[in-house]
Amino acid sequence: DTEVTQTPKHLVMGMTNKKSLKCEQHMGHRAMYWYKQKAKKPPELMFVYSYEKLSINESVPSRFSPECPNSSLLNLHLHALQPEDSALYLCASSQGDWDSFSNYGYTFGSGTRLTVV
């Protein structure tokens, strides 16, 4: 299995809703990432989990709450979002160490397109 699976593919939520995005990989990767991509912009890093621990938080507002229940699963819990949070949310995984990138790279999921109304 060489895929990163993201669900749902599309999500529309109100500003008072609570929802979660899910990301799953079964490649034995030890690092998992959340990126946010606004229209006509490059992906921007939100969070990095390394060996199931949060290692990087790029000053993301607390209405976004990541969770890594195990080495294969990464969630992003959403609460009280704003319309400007509408974006494509991409999950990715990697082996998680520098030398591994010689033979392995990043694997991205197909993303969740989120609309906040």
Add this chain to the structure above:
Amino acid sequence: AQKVTQAQTEISVVEKEDVTLDCVYETRDTTYYLFWYKQPPSGELVFLIRRNSFDEQNEISGRYSWNFQKSTSSFNFTITASQVVDSAVYFCASLNSNSGYALNFGKGTSLLVTP
């Protein structure tokens, strides 16, 4: 931190033309990785190539080729005989060793290939 610059915002070509997408990077590291990704309108990021700083060999894969030149800090991407299916946004990216091995993306180049 490393920086990647893609100066071309949009490029429009007619099918069968060759097109080169430019990527210039800045780094103080002696070891680094560079990537190219394709993002079609559907949104998924499609991996095209990875190159590390020790390997300056040019790469050819079908109609795609990459020219990596450390002397000019460039990692350019050429599509030969472009096709409509090549229409997408192309991102050049570097691996950031100071940020959990996250990717630093350039701003992307939007390529439109018309029949």
